Amino acid sequence: MSKEANKNPKVDAMLSKAKNWQAEFDVLREIALGCNLTEDFKWGQPCYTLDNANIVLIHGFKEYCAFLFFKGALLQDPKNILVQQTENVQAARQIRFTNVAQIEKMKSNLKGYIRAAIDVEKAGLNVEFKKTDDFSVPEEFQRQLDETPGLKDAFEALTPGRQRGYLLHFSSAKQSKTRESRIEKCIPMIFDGLGLND
DSSP states (O other): OOTTTTOOHHHHHHHHHOSSSHHHHHHHHHHHHTTTOEEEEETTEEEEEETTEEEEEEEEOSSOEEEEETTGGGSOOTTOOOBOSSTTOOSOEEEEESSHHHHHHHHHHHHHHHHHHHHHHHTTOOOOOOOGGGSOOOHHHHHHHHHSTTHHHHHHHSOHHHHHHHHHHHHTOSSHHHHHHHHHHHHHHHHTTOOTTO
């Protein structure tokens, strides 16, 4: 299938309206399409898939644009260019760019990383995610769990992802007072069975 035939009209529309990184996105798109991936549009971004499995996504930020590899933690990184966005990101890794020349210079390496990501997917490999028990419970929240009737049961009834979301949200506050304030605001949501972003 030609690269042109494989282009998704939703991505065309998004790229035509892009205020930043348009030229960089065009080159990244060409590289991804050159690796026989299907172009899709997910989370408002160009996403490249293999048999409906997400391989790599193109996205832009204020300071840089990037290829985001969904299972980047499983990739070998001989060029030492994969970036973990934050310490809480378990699977995904980025390769960041600030201009077209940088992307052009790395083209063959980028194709190599995409091929490696395709191989990871074809092999059926998956990232081992940390379990909820591996996340620390801030003492302010532990106190609430111990003292508030029904809160522990309500928290344990949440999905593991919702539990992790709350624990990360609470523990990311540097000051105890801020942690307590966040916990107070979230307790009604926990009792309602809701996640942080529901």
